[in-house]
């Protein structure tokens with residue numbers, strides 16, 4: 001972990017990997033020197049990341065900094081232009097994934113939806129316990145098109161954890177939701193990690209990151225510019241909050257150009 005701008009991306013990644021080893025469970029998924037471009041827009045410029053059991057790793061960074069792209073690569077949904085994704089698991093099969101905008105087949109109830117996803121995994125699942133864990137047991141018979149936005153996200157979280165995958169990848173699991181539901185979702189995520197899962201999530205919810213993240217990675221301009229526990233990042237940037245640390249680390253003017261796809265690297 002570092003706020004030292006003189007270190008390059010590889011040095012930052014190596015230092016962060018050492019920090020991770022001290023901080024959490026076994027490595028289950030490793031991304032090494034991952035690069036991804038879309039046309040002439042370079043989105044990831046050699047990103048390395050270790051995803052560990054029993055821990056929550058939060059990806060933070062401006063809109064358009066490449067978080068979703070990185071998550072889709074970690075989840076085995078996209079093969080990077082360069083770099084490797086390795087682990088004890090098969091990323092395409094053993095990774096639960098919650099997309100940014102989950103959508104479910106209309107007319108199915110909540111229970112039928114989870115039952116459907118349960119039928120896709122090798123071992124039978126406890127549907128009631130799966131819904132209980134995310135707090136949706138009371139609406140098990142409600143049709144998915146009648147759920148609130150927060151409930152849809154909780155159902156997405158339940159779907160991502162069906163079959164207890166060793167890695168759970170969550171793309172902004174609580175964006176646009178009220179503080180109470182955001183808090184509940186963060187609690188569910190922390191419980192998943194406590195039960196052994198390696199959770200990798202992108203979020204703009206800095207309160208949640210501060211509360212539940214074991215490790216944070218800040219992505220900007222295609223590279224990690226900092227990583228470590230929330231308190232380590234704060235103390236290295238002399239910031240009073242994670243938001244303050246991000247402000248110290250990221251050049252907002254440049255980030256606006258990057259977001260618009262007009263930055264030098266894009």
Ligand SMILES: Nc1ncnc2c1ncn2[C@@H]1O[C@H](COP(=O)(O)OP(=O)(O)OP(=O)(O)O)[C@@H](O)[C@H]1O
Pocket residue numbers: 038041043061062063064065066067068069070202258259261
């Ligand atoms: N399939 C694609 N084709 C072309 N460009 C893409 C594609 N997917 C993503 N991009 C571009 O890659 C960049 C990174 O997008 P990405 O969704 O990974 O960012 P993000 O950090 O998740 O953003 P946000 O916080 O807004 O969700 C953006 O400039 C986006 O327009």
